[in-house]
Amino acid sequence: MHKNIAILGSTGSIGTQALEVVDAHPDRFSVEVLTANNSVDLLIEQAKKYQPNIVVIGNEAHYSLLSESLKNESIKVYAGEEAMSQVAATSTVDMVLTSMVGFSGLLPTIRALEAGIPVALANKETLVVAGDLIMNLARQKRVPVIPVDSEHSAIFQCLQGEPGNEVEKIMLTASGGPFRGKNVEFLRKVTRCQALNHPIGKWDIKSPSIQPL
Amino acid sequence: MNKGLEAIEARWLFNLKPEQIEVVVHPQSIIHSMVQFEDGSIKAQMGLPDMRLPIQYALGFPQRLPNSFPRFNFMDFPSLTFEQADVSVFRNLSMAYEAMRQGGNVPCVLNAANEVAVEAFLKGKCGFVEMSCIIEQTIGKCGFIASPTFSDYVETDREAREVAQSLIKA
Known part of the structure; x- marks a missing residue:
């Protein structure tokens, strides 16, 4: 069509x-x-x-x-x-x-x-x-x-062909961002440059989604 | 915060309870998300992180259309790994879940305060960790509306931005 x-x-x-x-x-x-x-x-x-x-x-x-x-x-x-x-x-x-x-x-x-x-x-x-x-x-x-959005599209696609079947839970995956595994002390010192240096595809500076998770 | 906002979106899109939505850290971004059904079986949707794929799927739905975009090769990603999301470090995620449980206009406040805080951070007006404090305090200071109308949301958005701005200046 x-x-x-x-x-x-x-x-x-x-x-x-x-x-x-x-x-x-x-x-x-x-x-x-x-x-x-x-x-x-x-x-x-x-x-x-x-x-x-x-x-x-x-x-x-x-x-x-x-x-x-x-x-x-x-x-x-x-x-x-x-x-x-x-x-x-x-x-x-x-x-x-x-x-x-x-x-x-x-x-x-x-x-x-x-x-x-x-x-x-x-x-x-x-x-x-x-x-x-x-x-x-x-x-x-x-x-x-x-x-x-890639996460919601993934869930939408997984739900195709499942009419009437109950969902127990969904799992949204997160890359974890540049501060994966860091502690609060580290985060206190995070700068703008570090925050924008995302491991999977650079973050768009205009996007509000600069925080990890 | 981004994942927290996505959890709120998922709640509405798929008619779920907050406790049915989990966040799993998956650094390779190959599994884009998963659904577990009541028999315990899990379906995962996978592919290269290429936004053109979900855009094309949405525009073409319900049909999948052939394309020549790059293909995924398992041997390029011999290990896919998973970790628990550390909510004690990243307060924003737990704040988003709390906003989702409270409902009403709270997610609207959360969204507005987050945008103001991120902008302030990018301009060097507040630190990374302070962003969470600004959001939390803004939620505390804005009036709660249990069943907002469209104009209530417009007003809440305006109020939350004003409150968050005043907290940054303070």
Whole structure:
């Protein structure tokens, strides 16, 4: 089945890797919506390459540059937080990937679920902050919420083919970070540079997940 | 803290009780997580740590799509090891579980305070261990709401950030 995808937060780490997945499967996926908060230059580049129907920039200060740069393309251009959540409910979208960072990921997820659009969830805040609201809404609307995070995707995959079978427990694996096996005394002296030197893939300095475990 | 936040997400995604969620340290990051069923059988999902795999799985679900991403070779990882997560050293993990048990708007406070504390640490305004103190004190100072609405969460997020900021300045 061919899917029209909305990538919310397309200029971040997950968003750009999602576009690599689209590149690998041009017959399977089309990009319908791209959004970014501030990275207007990369958003313009992505819009020209993937020709979505709609692009949204969160920071309204970048609107004129974005619309000017895309004036020769047949792409609708919007700006602001309200537009950001409205596009999640675009009727031509088959799946919304919520790969934006921060609390602002909540409302677009709610809008997509209300519109009955399946959500590929990569925004941490959505479930940490309001997991009860979100999952109740998804159940009520019978819309799938599919986790993107590698640990939750692993559990989701393990649960396939097990309808009605009770889970005793799940085990989330952790790399342990750069301070695995260290004591509290060591941690008191930890610096920013040490904290960012992660053994498996360097931590993104903008990511809030710099602590081990 | 990251693992603690993941545990909270897992609680909601898979409808689990906090005591059904364990964290296991696995330095090679080849097993991405596991499920133990009531017959004691364990299923583990494995692969190279490549975010494109879970992204592709989510976008393609329920279908798995062929790709030419790098493949895992067992001989490159002849030993996969496991260790217990040391919660006495990493207080953040136990704080996250406590927030999960309390429920309501507490995980929202935890998340906001964590972001403020991490930012302060990266800017050199607080030490590594102090991050946990900031988070703990912020949880103590914010009002508890048992069944928050969406606007309660927005307000809690704002309040928690303000409280955490004031603790850093103090």
